[in-house]
Amino acid sequence: MLRRLPLTLLLVALTLLLGACHSVKVLVPPNLRAPTDSGNALAQAKLQLQQATPCCGSFADFSYLTPLPWRPKKFELGPGSMVASLNGVRSYFLAFRLPTDVKLPYRVALKSELNGRWLHSSYLFAPTTVLLDAAFQPVDSQDIPLCEYMGWSSATTGAFGQLKVTSDKARYLVVYSSADQQASDTYWEQSPATFSAEAPVRMTSNGSFRIPHGPDGTVWIGMMNETYAKAVENGICDKAPEGKGLLNTLRTALPTHWSKSGT
Numbered sequence: 001m002l003r004r005l006p007l008t009l010l011l012v013a014l015t016l017l018l019g020a021c022h023s024v025k026v027l028v029p030p031n032l033r034a035p036t037d038s039g040n041a042l043a044q045a046k047l048q049l050q051q052a053t054p055c056c057g058s059f060a061d062f063s064y065l066t067p068l069p070w071r072p073k074k075f076e077l078g079p080g081s082m083v084a085s086l087n088g089v090r091s092y093f094l095a096f097r098l099p100t101d102v103k104l105p106y107r108v109a110l111k112s113e114l115n116g117r118w119l120h121s122s123y124l125f126a127p128t129t130v131l132l133d134a135a136f137q138p139v140d141s142q143d144i145p146l147c148e149y150m151g152w153s154s155a156t157t158g159a160f161g162q163l164k165v166t167s168d169k170a171r172y173l174v175v176y177s178s179a180d181q182q183a184s185d186t187y188w189e190q191s192p193a194t195f196s197a198e199a200p201v202r203m204t205s206n207g208s209f210r211i212p213h214g215p216d217g218t219v220w221i222g223m224m225n226e227t228y229a230k231a232v233e234n235g236i237c238d239k240a241p242e243g244k245g246l247l248n249t250l251r252t253a254l255p256t257h258w259s260k261s262g263t
Contacts, residue, residue, distance in 0.1 A: 041116055042123045042214050045078070049092070049215040054085040060136040062095040064172045069222035072109045077125055078216035084176060091128075092216055093176035098131075098165065099223075107224035108163040108173070109232070110144055113154075115217040119188070119209065125217030126181040129163045132172040139167050143178055146186045147235030159186050159211075160231040162224065175221060177213070185210040187238045 056062055062084070077092040084093045108129075116122030124146065131140040146159035163173075188211045224232075 041121060042212060045115075045123075045214050045216050048079050049083065049090055052079070052083045052090070054083045054090060056082070056084045056093075057086070058136075059130065059132055059138070059172075059174060062093070062136075062172075062174060064095050064097045066094075066096050068096040068098055068108065068173060071225050072111060072220040072222035072228055075219050075221060077219060081216075086176065087179075089179040089182075090215075091176040091178070091182070092125075093174060094219075094221065096173045096175075096221070098171055098173055100171075102223075104168060105164055105166040107229075108165060109220070109222055109224040109228035110161045110163065110175075111220040111228065111231070112146060112159045112161075113218040113220075114158070114211070115214060119211075123212045123214035123217070124159050124186055125215070125219055126159075126177055126184065126186065126213040127161065127175050127219060127221075128178040128181050130174040130176075131163075131165065131167065131170040132174065133169040134171045136172065139170050143181050143184075145237065147232065147237040148186070148188050149231040149235040151231065156227060156231065158220075158231075159188075160228060160235050162228075162232050175219070177215065182213050182215060185212045187211075187236065189236050189239075 075094055077094070081092040083090055110127050110129075112124045112126065114122040114124060126146060127144045129140075129142060129144055130138055133139050142163070144161035144163060146161045149157065149160050151157045188209045
């Protein structure tokens with residue numbers, strides 16, 4: 001009996017182990033899992049913004065202690081961030097002190113990341129920039145257009161834009177999202193079936209979509225560098241216009257030769 005006991009225990013343990021392995025669920029890579037988003041993320045983000053208490057109603061109320069980063073730096077805008085009410089529109093915002101020892105003109109790089117795991121339910125924070133003088137009066141204001149660029153990693157992938165600083169009066173920079181920006185969208189040339197925020201390099205360009213703008217998200221802001229300049233110059237800003245076909249292109253591009261008979 002004593003000799004049979006270890007063998008019996010071994011058989012019992014092996015049986016339990018095989019049963020446990022059979023009951024374990026098959027692991028599915030993140031980019032192959034079925035979408036789990038309810039599609040209400042954007043609506044919830046808008047509601048959270050409207051429920052927040054604004055801290056400021058004019059540019060003079062902002063704090064400009066943060067210097068503009070010398071290279072693009074990541075910022076998270078959302079619940080817990082400061083909220084401004086500008087022209088009756090609420091928005092999360094960032095405020096910077098501009099450098100005074102940089103030769104004009106210079107460029108400020110901006111990038112917004114997709115907010116959401118799946119493309120069909122994602123949105124972007126679309127920035128509006130305002131340059132202010134020493135008296136906190138606007139020198140320039142513009143809604144920054146965003147262009148999609150797919151790099152080799154998440155750090156070089158996103159919706160890129162730029163701001164050119166040309167005025168020697170500009171002292172401060174405010175980044176928020178205007179009513180027009182929040183109501184607009186950005187062109188995106190990707191497939192919702194292949195998109196995953198955890199594996200951006202596996203995307204395939206077999207579809208085109210409009211990504212809505214939202215009130216919050218991840219933005220990168222700082223002085224333009226080589227990586228961001230490449231993304232801005234090569235980004236896809238909108239759908240390419242459709243041509244009239246190769247034959248029509250050849251007819252208009254190649255010179256026409258006339259024979260002596262006039263035919």
